[in-house]
Each structure stands twice: as structure tokens, then as C-alpha cells.
Amino acid sequence: MSDVFNNDCLLTADDSDVDQDLLFHLAFKSVLKKNYLCPFDDTIKRCLDVGCSGGSWAMEMGTEFPQCQFIGIDIESRTPDNVYPRNVLFEESNFLSKGLPYPDNSFDVVHIRMTLFLLNAEQIFFLLGEASRVTRQGGFVEILEPDLSADYSAPLLGKLVADIKGANNMGVHHYDKILMEHGFKPTIHENFIPLGKWGGMTGEFALSILRMVLHNTAHSDLRNEENIKRIGIECELYKPQVKIFSGFGQKL
Template identity: 30%
Template sequence: MKIDSDIESYTSSTEINTEWMDNIPTYEESPLVPDLGEGEIDHSLMQHYSYKYMCQGNFTSPVKKENLKKCLEIGYGSGIWMMEMASEYPNCNFYGIDIQPKTPDSTFPNNCEFIKDNVKKGIPFPDETFDFVYLRMTMIYIESNKWKPVISEIFRVLKKGGWVEFLETDMTFKSSGKILKSIMKFWIDMFEAKKIDPKLTRQLGTILSETGFINLGKIRSQSLDIWLYVTADISYKNLGFDTKEEYLKHIENLETEYSEFKPYGDQYIAYGQKPLN
């Protein structure tokens, strides 16, 4: 299996329609993370643009832009990635699937379609429908024994020569202090109770290869996520705080820990192409 670390960067056009951004929906919901409310919209934007900066664009796989006619995002959440891509590629139709979506209720590109569905039960499209399938922080919410069936479904709905790209995390931080360790232990324990293994993201390349994908690429990028803030509503009670405000005040102390321990986590980007024959 060939792993490419040096890949072409794709940067977004600055001449795009951004009218839909005036009323962006809340941060993505999931079976683990509750509705975080309108006050968390900024966190959704921060996360999106931090990933975009890290990837130097909205995707990293060597997709030929002129070939983009139909794209699918699995776990679109707030829809910000999908809507930005739809503005940038107006001749491409974008479809999004999410089990608990926040479908935009204001202006958004007319080449977007938002669908409520459970990808673990299959992808509701015919064989060889899409040129590109994108997932970001989605597989981390899927039970470990369902990864291969989901990826097989992605393989099925991709056109020959089409691409899939994942951006995931393994939920671990290196060189962390006491506060960060205690918070992340809570989340790891919760995932394990749901039969989810975040470390499986490290094996994405192998799983893609076993499914039949070729021209694989894999990148590991170090970063410190904003997870602690966007999940405050569910974290504070489980960590023994009476109010969300007390929890947020507590994690402000992380700045001291950061300067001492300089913690970092890994983001994993993996992509692959469906063979032409």
C-alpha cells in the first residue's frame, strides 16, 4: 500500500457567495453530543476554519475539480463545509446525510440537498452516484464493528475513479496535564461504553485498502482541538460541576497547563480512490 505524504494543496476561492453565512445553524448534533444552542455557533465556525487552515482548503485529496458533479457529505452537522463547497463549485450538486441534522432554515446555495438518515443502515443512493464523498469527525461516532460496512457502502455509491476523504481524531492528547487528562478520560470512557474505539482512526488507511480503494493518502497533523468548549453542556455535570459557567472557568486554567506541558493531539486525514475497473 502506497501512502503519499506530499500532496497537492487545494485552497478555496475568495470569490464565493457567503450570504448563507448570515444565519449559520448550530454546531452539529450527534447521538453523543446534545444541542449546544445558538451561543455555540462561533465554535462551529472556529472548528471549520481551523480544519480548513490545517488542510489548506476544504479537502486534501487529489480530486480533479472539473470532475465534481455530485458530492456527498456524511454527517454534515451544521452544513458549513457542504454549503461553502457548494458556493465554490456551483456546477456540482451537494448532498448531505445526518442522523440528527440542523438543516439550514435561511439562505443557502440552491445546489445543496439536506437529508435525514442513518448511514449505519446504508446510504440511500444508487450504485456509482458520487464523484466525491467527504466525512469529518463522523466515524468517531460509529461503533467499531460498523466501520467496515459503512466504508463498503461509500465504496458502492462512488463512481469508478471517485474519491473518499476522512478527517478524524483518535481523542488522545500527548504531554497533557491533570485538567486535560481528567476531561479526556471522561470522553474516552463514554466512547468505550458505546463500543466506539477512537483509536481505530489510525487504521483508516488499512481499512480503505481492504475495501478496495487505491491511490491512498494519509496525513497526521498535530493540533489542540476546541472540543472542550463545544462539549461543555454535556461535560460539566459528568465532571462534577454545578454549572456550565463553573466548568468553563475551570478549563480557563488549561492555559497555564498549556504553557507548561504544551499538549497536542493528532488529526488523521485519509483518502482513497475507487478503481476505474
């Protein structure tokens, strides 16, 4: 994700962004056991992936659902230079200031993942309003975001989460309320992603992401090799889990 976002803790718009996006994708899929939450079948014809980053989700979904057109959009394109499925398109636009560049009621599904937690309250209200606008009646907005309000006892992890959260993060418990205000019926779940080797393959994926985040953080007191090594030790000692807000709303 680009550093256009207000929060300056994460600077992931570099060559590691695609790898980080793939690790996020694999970790989420391992926990959810599939790529989507809302009812997704052959009747879905157009899907928008907001904050698509490296494009891992859109490309895999495009292969799984060849009848559906997938459009991935991000403020700064970080998709790899390779051949995509024919039904997958990636676009670049500053949707936080200009809105989503699509007509009203033009998508069956709008997918938002690992994007809202970097935004302040005003940006979250605006983006979810835009997602509502471009979703057709009966369609779905799907959200998958980390809960930064959870208590993380591991000292270094707690410090990193606090820096990412910042003063403007409104918390995931407001997302379903905002969807309801825009005429959606929400369905909400809680999931947990383990951090560290103790959590098996999923935990190792998540630990690799943490190390990338530490490597790319803008805060000099966190960005050093000692902390990158220390985070793995902490995860084995405290066995932390990241709480994930996962859910969708159907537009009534």
C-alpha cells in the first residue's frame, strides 16, 4: 500500500510489497479456508478489489471464477509484471480524494482488505460510502481487516501495533455500523491469525509479514535488525494472535 495514506508507520510501497501481499493472502486463506466470505458463485459478474496491492487475491479469484470480471484498484500500482487471467484488470487511482472512478451500482461485489486499518475516521466513512455507491442492490461489500484495538501482550508487537494504530484509527467495531447506515445488512465474524512458528504454516506466514513491516517502518527506534530477530522470539514466548474483523454486508 502506498505511503499516500495518512499513517506513516508503514512504508510498504517498495519491492517487498508484492511479497507482503502474497503472504497476507496465504495467511488469510489458511484461516478462512477459502478466498471469500460473501455468497460468491457463477451469478457474480463484476467484482472490485479496493486497495489491491500486489493483486494476489484478484488473480486467484479470477482463475477460480472465469465468468466474473475482476478490477483491482490502488493508489499506487504494485502488481507484478506478468500475465494476468483475461478477466482481471488493474487500475491506479487516488480513490481517497477523488472517490472510486466507477458509475453507481456497477459491481456485484466490492472487496476491501488490509486497507481501512491504515485510514482515519473521515477516510473510512468516505471510502465505505463510495463502496456502497458502486455496489448494486442485492450486491455485497466484503471487509477483512486486523483489529488493532485488541490487547497484544508481547512488548515489541504491542509497540508496533500502537504505532500503526495511531491517533486516528476508529476501530473495526464501527465498520458494521457504517455499513448499516448505508443500507447494508451486515454479517460479521471473528477470526484469529497466530503469530510465530508455534502457529504452524499460518503462523510462519504471519511472522514473515511482521518482519517485513518492521523492516519497512518509518520509525527509526523500531527499524533495526535486533528487533527483526526479537519479534520471532517474542512470538514463541507470548504466542500472540491477531484478531481479524471479517464480514460482509448485503445492500438492501
